Amino acid sequence: MSALVRLTATETKLFFREPMAVFFALAFPPVLLVILGSIPSMRQADPALGGARGIDLYAPILIAMAITMFAISGLPQQFTTYREKGALRRMRTTPVKPVVLLGAQLLMATILSAATTAVVLAVGRLAFDVRLPQQPLGYLVGYALAALAMFAIGLLVAALAPTGKSAGAIGTVLFFPILFFAGLWVPREAMGAVLRRISDLTPLGAGVQALRDAALGHWPQPLHLAVMLGWTIVAGGLAGRYFRWE
Template structure:
């Protein structure tokens, strides 16, 4: 635990030495929410949304985006870079095994994602009167499952990519369809039946709907929880099968 804590602190310090990464992963989601909230029509209740406003729908989408930024851009590129440079190979000869580095990366990404979530919720509440989650335990479960599903996909990218640059590029390319089906460009409520059904079986489509359900005070549906668990098991299993330490 001591080694895990020290490595997590070190990785966090290294992360904050990259201003572009910090701005992209931590600052962009809350800024995007402010941009959406500045659109007058997004702050007006809509009858076809059950009295909700578009900004209310985008709050959980932006929270999911915060998870995805770390899972698809930072995590796979960093881990693939460590493998490419021989860091993980050298760690295998020390008492601190490479699995501790894996734990440190996952812990750092989780903590940073939680920080982003809290900032987004605070900005939404204070600036645009977006309601806070009514079902806090359900919200935390939905957030955790969404994060684990995305982190496992990020590790799968790292396991298959031959270099850090290719891992970063692959993660960036995957980010766009994942966020599309999460509702970033077209909220799930505005999707047709085909797109919404596809979204239901994507990790963040299920995640965003689960966060929305928890915000309304309901537990996520069994379907969406099963989808996220399925992604965790399948992507995590494939990542473990194909990951190379050197």
């Protein structure tokens, strides 16, 4: 545990030395929320969105974005780079095994993405009257499963990518369709029936809807919880099967 804490602190310091990574992972989701909330139409009920306000719909989407930034943009590239440079191989000869470094990366990403989530919720509530989750336990369950599913996908990318650059490229290719089906460009409420059904079967589409349901005071739908759990099991199992330390 002591080694995990020290490595987590070290990885966090290294992360904060990359200003662009810090901005896009931590600051961009709240900044984008402020930009969207500054548009008058986003603060008005929209019949095309089922009477909801656009800003209410985008809060969980931006939380999902924060998770995705760490899960498939940061974690795979960093860990694959360590493997490429032989750092993981050298760690295997020390008392601190490479799995501890993996745990430190996951712990750092979890803590920082949770902090971004708290900022998005606070800004939404204080600046734009976005309601806080009315079903806190359901919100926590939905958030945890969305994070687990995305981190499992990120670990699968790290398992399959041969180099840090290729991991970054794969993460970029995955980033846009995953967030599209989460509703970043077209909110789920404005999607057609076919697109929404596809979205229901994606990890972040299911995650965003689970967060949205919990925000309104409802327990997340079993379908969405099952989808996120399924992605976690399948992607995590494949990552464990193909993961290489060197």
